[in-house]
Amino acid sequence: MAGRFSAHAFIIGLVAFLSACAADQTGSVLTPATIRVPEQAPKTTGRVRIGDDADHSKLVASFGGEYRAPAAHKLLTEVTERLVRASERPDEAYAVTLLDSPVVNAFALPSGRLYVTRGLLALATDTSEVAAVLAHEIAHVTLRHATARSEMALRSQLVSRVVADVLNDPVTGAQLENQSKFTLARFSREQEFEADTSGVRVLAQAGYDPFGASRFLEALNRTMALKTGNGNAAEPDMLATHPATTERIALVTRAARRIGAPGLGVDERARYLAAIDGLAYGDNPGDGMVRGRRFLHPGLRIAFEVPDAFAIENTRNAVLGTTPEGSRRLLFDQVEASADRGLEEVLRATWNDAIDSTSVENRIIGGHPTVTALSKGKDWTFRLAAIRVGETTYRMIMAAKGATDPDPAFRRWVESLRPIEPEEAASLKPAHLRIVIAAPGDTVESFSRRMVAPDRATDRFLVLNGLERGASVKPGQSYKLIVE
Structure with missing residues (x-):
């Protein structure tokens, strides 16, 4: 991930990576009847959009490409067809793509x-849990949610631009733009409830089983x-477009x-289980x-x-x-930097906050040129x-919260960086699910x-199999295991 990076951005980015589906906890759950698109909102296109094929290709590429699993894809297609026949728009056609990504996600295009x-x-x-996810995404399409969001976003942008440019009041325009972000986020959360x-x-x-929706959301939570490592889901984000998972669990349980x-x-x-074995x-x-x-990264031939x-997680960029x-x-x-560019210059160019010049140290670690430094923020030490x-x-x-210098742990981490030999890289095999x-x-x-x-491992086994702590396995019943 290239580009400048600040202490604030570092902390926000880490919080975002740990965030679950979140919401403004101070607001009440709104019923579908409260969702309204302003009459003045500019009108966007309908269900079929120009450029959908391009959107599809970009989405698939950004999620690791298409994952080939004929049995699982066949199940998804059959479940989708069954749900569409029961929906308010049984004449509409859908196509399901299985993405090669370990993240837990599902989404839909208006098409x-x-x-x-x-x-x-x-x-x-x-199957009922996956059907619940697909039914949720189909609802977004049949209720034309993407179009409604686009209309509201366009209207908010238009109002802010008119105030800032036409009325020559950039301060008020910026305030309106900031307010519109909260409005749009709340509108999106209302759509999620609907x-x-x-x-x-x-x-x-x-x-x-209509309770499949709550079971899946429980597993997600x-x-x-x-991920947080402390037994609690991450704190909500006021600008999150999804409600808190706990709120959604309560809603779908009442509906069921x-x-x-x-x-x-x-x-x-x-x-x-047979389809995902x-x-x-x-x-x-x-x-x-x-x-x-x-x-371990076999392609880059490095490990630490x-x-x-x-607890660590591998994301697309870091x-x-x-x-x-x-x-x-x-x-x-990884940062983009030519081999002739100094490492201290690289650090300063990719970190917006002040670096303590007296802390800069040039070293050789594991045979590799290294520059280390200290940066102190208001609430964190880096x-x-x-x-x-x-x-x-x-x-x-x-980063360490407060004035504590994380240097001892940091040095151990940096010194653990090592190359992976070709034999070790070839021996690394992807994990997969085995149904036993x-x-x-x-x-x-x-x-x-x-x-x-x-x-x-125990907690993951319980979550993957929908079991509560203290539960027992039943002879003759199938369970998911993570194996190599």
Whole structure:
């Protein structure tokens, strides 16, 4: 990730990476009837948009490309067709694309293109849960939510521009623009509630268990708690376009109860697990892999190990990490810098805040030229490093809340950076899901020990299989394991 980077941006970026679906917690849950698009809003195009093929290609590329899993894709297509027949617009056509990404995500284009990541399929435990996600995305399309958001956004931009340029009042124009961001975010959250309510209704009408929606959102919330490392999902963002997951769970649970008691409709668990057996899990080795506290990138031929207590995640542009209480954070990324450019210059050019000149140190670590430095902010203290491995330059940043200098842990982390030998790179295999049938004597603990998990294997086994802490496995029932 090239470009200048500030202490503020560093902290905001790490918070964003840990954020779950979030909302303004002070507002009340609005009913679908409260959603209104201003009459003065400029009108945008309808369901079919020019350039949709280009949007599709960009989206697929940004999520790692299309993932080939014929059985899983067949299931997604059949579920979608069943949901559409039960929807308010049964004549509309949809196409589902499975994305090669470990993140848990699903979204839709107004044209009817639906997208589901393999990370989402790995988290779901039965067909009704995936059907709930698809029903939610179909609702966005049938309710024309993207068009409504575009109209409101265009109107907000128009008002701000008129005030700033035509009326020559840039201050008021900026205030209106800032207010419009909150308005648009709240509007988007209201749409999410409406899509949730509509999705549960269609889910039940299609014959699926309507409580599949709440089960999946519960699993999502537990997954986010695993990421934070402290058992709690991340704090909400006032400008988040999605409500807090806990709010959504309450909403879809109420909607399902209005339809009937648990047990109504099918979940098709066995069919679902059979369809995802062998599904890739976690990072693609070509994009780098997290193994506990280690990060390995066969393509770049590098590896490092983070200090104790840090949990790390490999994102598209950087490796990010945090301790459970959030008082220490780290970032590793690659920066664009020519081989003849000084490493101190690279650090200063990619860090907006003040660097303590007396702290700058030129070193050789593992045979690689390295420059380290200290930067102190109002609330955080940062240690920075620029390291040149061959012709590639990397940054390593560690932050500690308050005035505490994270230097001891930072140095251990930086000194752990090492090259990966070709033999080791070739031996790294992607993890995948294996569906196993519990035998007498199998337990949560014995299954967890068979898991190749980045951390907290028992908790991950429970979440992946929709089990609460203290639950037991049942002989004869199928379960998901993460294996190599």
